[in-house]
Amino acid sequence: MFALIDGNNFYVSCERAFRPSLHGLPVVVLSNNDGCAISRSDEAKAMGIKMGQPYYQFKHLERTSRLVCLSANFELYGDMSARMMAIAAGLGPLQEIYSIDESFIGDLDGITDLTRRAHAVRDRILRWTSIPTCIGLAPTKTLAKLCNHVAKDAERKPGSYPAELARVCNWSELPRHIQLDVLQRTPAGDIWGIGKRIAAKLQEQGIQSALDVARLPTAQVRGEWGVVLERTVRELQGISCISLEQAPAPKQQIACTRSFGKAISTLPPLIEAVSEFASRAALKLRSSDQLAGALLVFAHTSPFRPGPRFNKSS
Numbered sequence: 532m533f534a535l536i537d538g539n540n541f542y543v544s545c546e547r548a549f550r551p552s553l554h555g556l557p558v559v560v561l562s563n564n565d566g567c568a569i570s571r572s573d574e575a576k577a578m579g580i581k582m583g584q585p586y587y588q589f590k591h592l593e594r595t596s597r598l599v600c601l602s603a604n605f606e607l608y609g610d611m612s613a614r615m616m617a618i619a620a621g622l623g624p625l626q627e628i629y630s631i632d633e634s635f636i637g638d639l640d641g642i643t644d645l646t647r648r649a650h651a652v653r654d655r656i657l658r659w660t661s662i663p664t665c666i667g668l669a670p671t672k673t674l675a676k677l678c679n680h681v682a683k684d685a686e687r688k689p690g691s692y693p694a695e696l697a698r699v700c701n702w703s704e705l706p707r708h709i710q711l712d713v714l715q716r717t718p719a720g721d722i723w724g725i726g727k728r729i730a731a732k733l734q735e736q737g738i739q740s741a742l743d744v745a746r747l748p749t750a751q752v753r754g755e756w757g758v759v760l761e762r763t764v765r766e767l768q769g770i771s772c773i774s775l776e777q778a779p780a781p782k783q784q785i786a787c788t789r790s791f792g793k794a795i796s797t798l799p800p801l802i803e804a805v806s807e808f809a810s811r812a813a814l815k816l817r818s819s820d821q822l823a824g825a826l827l828v829f830a831h832t833s834p835f836r837p838g839p840r841f842n843k844s845s
């Protein structure tokens with residue numbers, strides 16, 4: 532059995548941890564330079580703000596609809612992530628940190644009260660970090676991802692899935708007809724590992740839902756689509772093919788780059804930024820116990836601005 536623990540609206544939840552007055556308000560976290568939305572509270576989603584939507588398109592809602600837009604603070608999110616991951620690790624013996632707000636926990640077979648334990652870990656993460664999470668439990672990673680999606684939607688879209696599946700959803704406790712219903716309601720393109728391109732090609736062949744994918748004959752899938760999709764089909768059928776990756780491959784490159792909020796024309800802010808990024812990169816290097824063979828520093832003017840250009844590296 533695997534668990535997938537995922538922070539809800541993660542960056543917004545991190546901001547709310549330190550500014551409780553943001554609870555209940557529509558909140559958006561913006562990308563570097565306040566370009567576009569990269570995290571939205573449920574209230575902001577309900578207002579129709581889309582992931583990746585440019586800021587200027589919804590900026591007026593700050594005045595008219597109490598929308599709060601915040602510049603991203605990735606230092607804070609990294610810190611909160613480490614705390615959340617440390618508590619999540621308590622659910623089982625193995626952990627794969629999959630992204631800043633998601634981790635798989637593995638080797639959960641034989642734990643009889645897994646659902647209750649998952650609720651306890653979820654409550655602990657909420658109490659100790661104030662990050663709300665949802666947990667999917669299933670015999671394969673692909674189904675654990677799907678159950679996480681069900682746990683989320685059951686909570687925030689009442690009526691989409693049975694209410695008792697909210698927050699923690701355990702595939703192995705679902706009656707078969709609910710499992711089939713969940714697969715039927717899930718578009719093929721929402722399955723972990725099926726990208727936009729493959730989803731479009733599947734659609735051309737009339738394969739629309741996760742259930743359609745799960746029912747494909749595996750031998751035919753391997754021949755026509757390759758082993759990657761074959762693995763996904765088997766995982767949807769409950770046969771585990773994708774194992775936990777505990778040790779990510781060592782990094783070949785560590786990059787620390789940012790664009791400046793406004794154009795700079797003097798040396799001191801550039802020196803400050805370069806030394807700060809160098810020390811941050813060095814911190815990452817040390818924390819992964821690696822050595823660097825080369826160091827590259829570059830600076831250039833924005834390619835989107837008119838005027839003289841500068842571009843140098845050494």
Ligand SMILES: [Mg+2]
Nearest residue numbers: 537538539632
């Ligand atoms: Mg998330």
